Amino acid sequence: xxxxxxxxxxxxxxxxxxxxxxxxxxxxxxxxxxxxxxxxxxxxxxxxxxxxxxxxxxxxxxxxxxxxxxxxxxxxxxxxxxxxxxxxxxxxxxxxxxxxxxxxxxxxxxxxxxxxxxxxxxxxxxxxxxxxxxxxxxxxxxxxxxxxxxxxxxxxxxxxxxxxxxxxxxxxxxxxxxxxxxxxxxxxxxxxxxxxxxxxxxxxxxxxxxxxxxxxxxxxxxxxxxxxxxxxxxxxxxxxxxxxxxxxxxxxxxxxxxxxxxxxxxxxxxxxxxxxxxxxxxxxxxxxxxxxxxxxxxxxx
Amino acid sequence: xxxxxxxxxxxxxxxxxxxxxxxxxxxxxxxxxxxxxxxxxxxxxxxxxxxxxxxxxxxxxxxxxxxxxxxxxxxxxxxxxxxxxxxxxxxxxxxxxxxxxxxxxxxxxxxxxxxxxxxxxxxxxxxxxxxxxxxxxxxxxxxxxxxxxxxxxxxxxxxxxxxxxxxxxxxxxxxxxxxxxxxxxxxxxxxxxxxxxxxxxxxxxxxxxxxxxxxxxxxxxxxxxxxxxxxxxxxxxxxxxxxxxxxxxxxxxxxxxxxxxxxxxxxxxxxxxxxxxxxxxxxxxxxxxxxxxxxxxxxxxxxxxxxxxxxxxxxxxxxxxxxxxxxxxxxxxxxxxxxxxxxxxxxxxxxxxxxxxxxxxxxxxxxxxxxxxxxxxxxxxxxxxxxxxxxxxxxxxxxxxxxxxxxxxxxxxxxxxxxxxxxxxxxxxxxxxx
Ligand SMILES: Nc1nc2c(ncn2[C@@H]2O[C@H](COP(=O)(O)OP(=O)(O)O)[C@@H](O)[C@H]2O)c(=O)[nH]1
Ligand SMILES: [Mg+2]
Numbered sequence: 001x002x003x004x005x006x007x008x009x010x011x012x013x014x015x016x017x018x019x020x021x022x023x024x025x026x027x028x029x030x031x032x033x034x035x036x037x038x039x040x041x042x043x044x045x046x047x048x049x050x051x052x053x054x055x056x057x058x059x060x061x062x063x064x065x066x067x068x069x070x071x072x073x074x075x076x077x078x079x080x081x082x083x084x085x086x087x088x089x090x091x092x093x094x095x096x097x098x099x100x101x102x103x104x105x106x107x108x109x110x111x112x113x114x115x116x117x118x119x120x121x122x123x124x125x126x127x128x129x130x131x132x133x134x135x136x137x138x139x140x141x142x143x144x145x146x147x148x149x150x151x152x153x154x155x156x157x158x159x160x161x162x163x164x165x166x167x168x169x170x171x172x173x174x175x176x177x178x179x180x181x182x183x184x185x186x187x188x189x190x191x192x193x194x195x196x197x198x199x200x201x202x203x204x205x206x207x208x209x210x211x212x213x214x215x216x217x218x219x220x221x222x223x224x225x226x227x228x229x230x231x232x233x234x235x236x237x238x239x240x241x242x243x244x245x246x247x248x249x250x251x252x253x254x255x256x257x258x259x260x261x262x263x264x265x266x267x268x269x270x271x272x273x274x275x276x277x278x279x280x281x282x283x284x285x286x287x288x289x290x291x292x293x294x295x296x297x298x299x300x301x
Numbered sequence: 302x303x304x305x306x307x308x309x310x311x312x313x314x315x316x317x318x319x320x321x322x323x324x325x326x327x328x329x330x331x332x333x334x335x336x337x338x339x340x341x342x343x344x345x346x347x348x349x350x351x352x353x354x355x356x357x358x359x360x361x362x363x364x365x366x367x368x369x370x371x372x373x374x375x376x377x378x379x380x381x382x383x384x385x386x387x388x389x390x391x392x393x394x395x396x397x398x399x400x401x402x403x404x405x406x407x408x409x410x411x412x413x414x415x416x417x418x419x420x421x422x423x424x425x426x427x428x429x430x431x432x433x434x435x436x437x438x439x440x441x442x443x444x445x446x447x448x449x450x451x452x453x454x455x456x457x458x459x460x461x462x463x464x465x466x467x468x469x470x471x472x473x474x475x476x477x478x479x480x481x482x483x484x485x486x487x488x489x490x491x492x493x494x495x496x497x498x499x500x501x502x503x504x505x506x507x508x509x510x511x512x513x514x515x516x517x518x519x520x521x522x523x524x525x526x527x528x529x530x531x532x533x534x535x536x537x538x539x540x541x542x543x544x545x546x547x548x549x550x551x552x553x554x555x556x557x558x559x560x561x562x563x564x565x566x567x568x569x570x571x572x573x574x575x576x577x578x579x580x581x582x583x584x585x586x587x588x589x590x591x592x593x594x595x596x597x598x599x600x601x602x603x604x605x606x607x608x609x610x611x612x613x614x615x616x617x618x619x620x621x622x623x624x625x626x627x628x629x630x631x632x633x634x635x636x637x638x639x640x641x642x643x644x645x646x647x648x649x650x651x652x653x654x655x656x657x658x659x660x661x662x663x664x665x666x667x668x669x670x671x672x673x674x675x676x677x678x679x680x681x682x683x684x685x686x687x688x689x690x691x692x693x694x695x696x697x698x699x700x701x702x703x704x705x706x707x708x709x710x711x712x713x714x715x716x717x718x719x720x721x722x723x724x725x726x727x728x729x730x731x732x733x734x735x
Contacts, residue, residue, distance in 0.1 A: 007321040007400040024656065136391045140376030143390045146418075159377050162388060163724045164414045164639050166421040169653050169715045173722040187402055189393045279351030290378045 008196055012045065015184035017168055018147060019049035022129050022182050023056055025172045029129040029182075030087065030122075032301065033059040035067075035075035036247035038133030038185055040202055041193050043078065045184060046131070058085035060130075062118050064110040065092040066228040066249040074205040089121035106230040109252045115300045119155040128179045129172060132301050137189045138278055141293035147186045153177035155299030181301075190245075190277050194270050198263045208266065210243045210258045221254035221281070245270075245277045254281040319395065322528060323402040325420040327447065328429035329439035330385060330408035333460040337429065337498035338392055338405050339370025341520065344505045347394035348373070367499075374405040387412055389419035398524045408439055413446075413687040414639035417727055420447060421713075424528045425454040427519075429498075432465045436478050442672045444479075448486040449635060449689070449729065451709060453531040455491045456522065462511065463497040469513045485675050487706075490526075494519050626701040626711055629733035633667065634705075636692050638684040640718065640725040644692075645683045650725065652696055654714040660697040661716065667691040691731070705729035 022029050031046055033039045046055040061075060079086045091110050094100045094117045103109060122130065136143040146162050148170040163171050172180050185193070197204060215222040216235045223229060225237045228251045242255035243266070260266045273280075292300075326334040339356075342348040356372045359381070363369075374390040375381055386407040394401050404419030420426055426447040430440050447455055457479055465471045472495040483491060494503055495514055502508035505520045517525070638644050644663060652661035669681035669690040677691075684690045705712030716726035 007319050010321050021656070025658075137393050140373070140390070142376075143374070143392065144376045144388050160379060160387060162415075164418045164715075164727065165724070166418060166715055166727045167709065167713045168422075169655075169713065171653065171715065171717055171722070171724045173651075173717060175722065187391065187393070189395075191395075192400075274350045276349045276351055279349065293376070293378055 008192060008199065011185075011188055011192060012048070012196070014168070014187065015045045016049040018170070018182060018184040019046055019055070019131070021170050022131070022172060022180075023050070025170075026129040026174075026180070028125070028127050029057040029131065030125070030127045031055070031057055031059045031131040032133070033061055033075065033079070033086075034133075034247060035061070035071040035078070035205060036133070037193055037197060037204060037208065038135065040078075040204055041188075041196055042131060042133045042184060043082070044196075044200060044202055047082070054083060057131075058087050060087040060089060060121060060125075060127075062089045062114050062121070063091065064114060064249050065090065066110055066226075066251050068205070068207055068224075068244075068247065068250055070207050071205045071247055074203075078203070087121065087125065089117050091117045093117075094120065106232050108230075110249060111252055112295065112300075115155075115295065115298050118301070119299050122155065122179055123177075128174050129182055130179060131182050131184060133185050134183050134301060135185050135188050135190070135193070136183075138276070139292045141290070141296055145183065145186070145296075147183050148172050149181040149183065150174070151179050151181060151299065155179075157181075157296050157299070159293065159297070191267070191270050194263075194267045198267055205247065207244045207247065209262070210241050210260050210265075212239055213242050213255065214238070215240050215242060215255055222257070223252075223254060224250055226250045244281065246281045248282065252282065256280055319398065319400050320528070321400045321402065322425065322523060322526070323404070323423045324425040324427060324523065325389075325404040325406050325416075325423040325447075325452070326427045326429065327406050327416060327420065327443035328408055328427075328460075329431070329434075329437050329443075332408065332429040332431045332434075332440075333498040334408065334427075334429055335371030335374045335386060335405055336369075337427070337458070337460070337496070337504075338403055339373045340498050340501055340504055341403075342373065342392065342394055343370065344501055345394055345396060345520070385409060388415045391419075396520070396524055401523065408443075410439065410442070410687060413442075414637075414727075416443065417446060417450070417637055417639070420450055420452060421727070423447075423450075423452045424531060425456065425523070425526060426452045427456045427458050429458050429460045430475055430479070432459050432461045432471050432475065432495075435475050436482065438673055440479070441482060444483060445486060445672050445675075446637070446689075448489050449637070451489075451706060451729075453489060453528070454526050455489045456519065457491060457493045458498075458519065459493065459495045460498050462495045462502060463500050467495075467502075467508075467510045469511070472514075492516070492522060494522070626703050627733045628699045628701055630697075630699050631664070631693065631695045632700075632702060632733040633691060633693050633731045634714070634728040635670075635689060635731060636684065636716070636726045636728045637689050638686060638726055640723060641686050642718070642725070643683050643685045644726065649719075650716040651719050652694070652700075652714055652716055652728075654700050654702070655711055657698075657700060659700065661694045662696075663692055664695050665693040667693060692728075694728075702730050702733055704732060 031042060033043060050056065059079060091113050094113065095102050099120065100113045100116045134142055144159055146165045148165065149157060150163055151157060174180060214225045214237050216225060216231060216237045218235060222240065222242060240257060241259055243258040243260055244253065244255055246253060258269060260269045326337060328334055352373060356370065357368050359372050360369045372381065374392060375386055376390055377387060380387050386405065388407065390405045392403045392405065404423060406416040406419040428440055428444050430436060444455065459472050459475050476493045494516060495511055496503045496519060502510050503514065503518050505518055507518050646663055646666055649660055649662045652659050666682055666684065668677040668679045669684060669688055670677055672689065681690060703711040712730040714728045715724050716728060718725045
């Protein structure tokens with residue numbers, strides 16, 4: 001008799017266990033849902049962990065106001081299907097109320113501002129656990145992070161003082177004002193995520209498939225033209241067949257040239273790629289060697 | 302709404318039934334752990350171009366004469382500045398045979414708790430030894446911890462063979478030295494391999510520089526080592542996870558597979574006043590649970606008393622009856638201490654075991670173990686940071702325990718300091734009394 005699980009089922013089981021642990025041990029969890037592929041998988045796992053009941057927590061989107069409209073549409077549809085409660089934490093509101101200052105210029109991005117909006121929302125709602133879709137294969141600071149990642153009352157991550165985490169025994173204890181970030185997809189790779197989406201037949205926003213779009217080239221990447229970016233004088237928009245590998249702000253998420261029109265094509269493309277998803281599509285990590293670590297210390301996702 | 306788990310398009314299910322193997326690298330500082338991982342990723346073409354470029358850039362900036370592949374896993378600023386590994390890093394790669402999860406663990410003694418974190422879920426551990434230095438205290442310590450954690454397979458990789466002219470005699474001496482010491486450990490499957498992590502000898506292919514070595518390459522071993530029978534699939538264990546509240550907001554429901562625990566069967570555990578949900582694992586139960594349209598979950602059977610529920614669930618899953626777990630408030634365990642604040646007799650902690658949390662008091666420190674000599678100091682009376690000892694514990698509520706050697710999932714526990722909320726101890730149940 002064969003008792004082995006395929007690697008995807010092993011990963012799924014691990015994630016479901018994590019969801020249940022949080023539901024049992026923490027008072028006010030929330031699931032961070034961006035409408036991107038990782039959080040789509042996260043949502044499916046949450047569904048499975050508690051099915052046939054509804055998962056016992058709301059979902060939250062940190063809305064920068066610079067999102068792809070297709071993704072926001074998808075977000076709203078999915079949340080409605082699930083009958084979940086959606087909390088929208090708005091970066092625009094943080095700007096309007098003076099909590100953060102908008103960056104200016106052609107390379108302005110709201111990426112970093114999200115941290116304040118996120119931490120304010122966590123405090124406002126009293127969330128003590130936030131599920132995130134981050135994966136350790138994304139970036140080398142993430143590769144260091146625990147599945148239950150403790151945040152102090154300033155939302156900070158201290159990479160040099162992480163709690164030991166043995167077997168599947170997670171310590172989610174927090175005092176008032178502190179919280180844990182919980183990453184059920186820690187051990188998933190980008191390819192695992194795509195295979196799971198394909199295997200489960202999950203719906204995803206259309207921008208993950210090849211489509212015709214007006215783009216411009218900057219720093220070796222292709223960006224969509226939109227109201228959220230100023231073009232530099234030498235930048236000429238043109239049309240190209242592209243798709244997105246990650247979903248972030250329109251202002252700092254690069255597109256990749258692609259003809260992948262189906263999930264099968266996408267999986268094949270990802271299996272063959274020689275560049276990481278962040279390397280290919282994210283401007284926010286190019287600032288310094290430790291850009292991600294620094295943002296994470298401040299309380300970023 | 303379609304229930305979760307409704308059939309997808311089945312894409313890749315047939316070709317992608319790959320097994321997952323988790324392994325940890327261990328050994329003293331600078332013995333080559335991070336280099337080994339970098340090289341394995343590089344040689345299996347699992348290193349992405351931009352990752353390699355970033356590492357090349359940093360190496361060049363520092364004026365290194367070679368590309369330091371250790372930079373791939375030393376992901377924290379402090380690690381790169383100090384040139385050491387502080388915390389475990391996880392890396393992933395796959396070959397057509399298996400998907401691998403690697404835990405690159407730190408070698409310094411003060412970061413032992415991070416090594417233990419990375420090793421606790423491993424199926425296999427690779428202890429590296431610098432061929433020039435031979436077996437040192439940290440090699441023994443990590444090999445001992447691997448055996449204590451019951452990692453079923455141990456590979457002793459004698460590294461930097463290039464620096465000893467690929468000399469068979471050096472390798473043989475180290476292997477013998479290690480073996481004679483390891484005979485005192487409880488048996489695990491031990492394999493020896495001479496390698497050069499820097500140059501790739503015996504990593505993916507057998508090396509022409511060491512024709513005297515007849516064994517498989519390291520990767521071949523990782524791909525083929527038999528892990529399916531390492532788990533205890535005899536005893537039915539399903540620790541309860543989350544329950545439904547009586548108001549029906551969360552309906553109670555049945556077990557589902559879990560990864561790291563991976564033991565099937567049903568057993569109690571529980572959270573006051575909530576109904577039952579179990580967890581479990583294993584292929585047959587898994588297939589049974591994953592009937593089309595059910596998303597891997599069966600409807601609930603409600604809340605049952607511990608053993609009654611165990612039997613009931615086992616029947617539902619068509620599992621043969623098995624020995625139930627012991628139920629005890631007093632037991633002995635080996636404990637690895639992981640905080641600066643020493644453990645003393647009489648101290649109280651929160652104990653987390655499967656899905657149950659209780660309080661535990663340290664009734665007695667039976668002995669402290671010298672990891673080098675395996676000598677037992679019965680006068681110890683306490684444990685300092687990174688020390689390991691045998692304790693007698695008493696808990697505020699009965700726990701459903703197995704000996705750790707029989708079952709990693711129901712024999713392991715953690716101790717939490719209720720003042721700081723830190724995880725301070727990792728325990729492995731030896732036996733129960735009373
Ligand atoms: N000559 C030689 N040097 C090696 C070998 N493996 C590692 N090194 C070097 O040993 C040093 C420490 O390696 P590192 O991987 O950081 O060790 P760790 O502390 O165990 O992770 C680095 O300078 C490596 O380049 C080897 O097989 N041969
Ligand atoms: Mg290292």
